[in-house]
Amino acid sequence: MAFEDQRTTVYKVDPAHPESETLPTLRTEELLLNMGPQHPSTHGVLKVILELEGERLVKSTPVLGFLHRGVEKLAEDGTYHQFIPHTDRLDYVCAMYNNFAYCRAVEKLMNITVPDRADYLRTIVAEVQRIIGHQFWLGTQALDIGAMTVFFYCFRDREILLDWFDELCGARLTTSWYRIGGVERDFTPSLLGKLRQFLDYFPPKIDEYVVFLEKNRIWIARTKGVAVISAEDAVSFGLSGPTLRGSGVDYDLRKAEPYSAYPKCEFSVPLGKNGDTYDRYWIRVQELYESVKIIRQCLEQMQEGPIMADVPSVTLPPKERVFTNLESMIQQFKLFSQGFDAPPGEIYCGTEAHKGELGFYIVSTGGGKPYRLKIRAPSFIHMGAFDHMSRGYMIADAITLFGTYDIVMGECDR
């Protein structure tokens, strides 16, 4: 390890105050502190070695990899369809968006266009997932900083949406609802009703969260001016999502490279000014309102139609046909066991998940399995800026920093 030499400093006499010469010389030394891997506010198993001078952070070294499962290697062993459930386990808080990002990447590789209705369904569910992600983030960050009530309020409302996911695909967290070329199943009238009900219920609740925090002096003191990063540095570090936009950089893939139904919706991308924790919080709260707006517009514009692209060599047959029709069953079996024949080539496709740019870089040499699959995980890249952003702040601000990245170790370590 690089920290074996414990540097010692002896305070010199200040020439402006010669009377201090009479005081005994204070011998101080930097303290090394291991934070994590078992710590409630590290959001998983993350260890950071903190070098402290008093209570100030001099240097911090993240130690990653406690949750490394070799997902990129696993991808080389399965067909493209088989990898979808693995993406659930990357960022296990927001499985839907991982599915979405992966399916989009494979569709780019296979050059498939998704039908209109599937695009709308995908956008709606992705935005519902963004709401869940931000609620989870807001609750845990507030809890880390010491505001407990917001946590309960956020989780109460998050529960409604998780139940909605349960009805949609049978799982609350590991959803696997997206498919290459479309989605697994359509909304039922009951789901549509519940979603509309939630859209009316939710915006006043966001105001409630905000009241709790904006009137909380501790919250303001611990977020304003904490963990500031300049726009230039944020870009150089490759930060993305609200962490980048907090510094005022206008980079949102939903606008920069519009995909799915986003170009057909009107929404704004909130930008921060100061690049501190408060601005990043403010952006995420504004995004909650924007997500509600996007879902409303999608529900209005959505027309009846197919939910799966008609490319039988790649896309799965409808489930009811698999159970009743022999050819469809053979097709489903072959697609899962052998996979489809992907053209040789390489693509990169980035998607704006609620944490930042979640990208998949796929190299194909033909055949049913990816030759190489690289996941660009925002949590991992944000951890690269941890040392830079933490220097000079108090030790308690390290906790704020974990929260402000919205870090999930499943995605960071992969």
Place this chain on the structure above:
Amino acid sequence: MSLQQVASRVQETFATGFVRAVEWRGDLAVTVTRDRLHEVAQFLHDDPAMDFDYIVHVSSVDWPDDEERFEVVYEFYSIKKRQRIRLKTRVPESDCIVDSLTDLWKGADFMEREVYDMMGIRFRHHPDLRRILMPDDYTEGYPLRKDFPLRGKGWRDTFEFLDETAR
């Protein structure tokens, strides 16, 4: 500036180091020789017409049958020009080292460490080249290389199972 213009601009500026440029599915991939990689990256970063200020990811691909076995892949994005470029270079196994780009993009630090950890490619002038996801004392090789076994090293087959029926 279209992707094709970017590619030809790189080709004009680096006549000796340029290998090829491929545009496929709307992605531009430029391959350069290893000795010019840092210069090309600097050009992409600093030239006002290019202005690729954002680093997206650093990755690597293993081609065991090729003479120059490893491929290092950088992906950059220009926030102002809304454009992407992929920069690639090849390194042989006997001397797998490339110049680090940490002096141009700070984010390259962790990304290059990951490539070193997973594929064993070293980066010259990297400030802190250690393993990042695997343990520091891991000595069993580099997991994403193609010769690293995908399904264990066979020790599972040598397990002696207790016969529960014969008691």
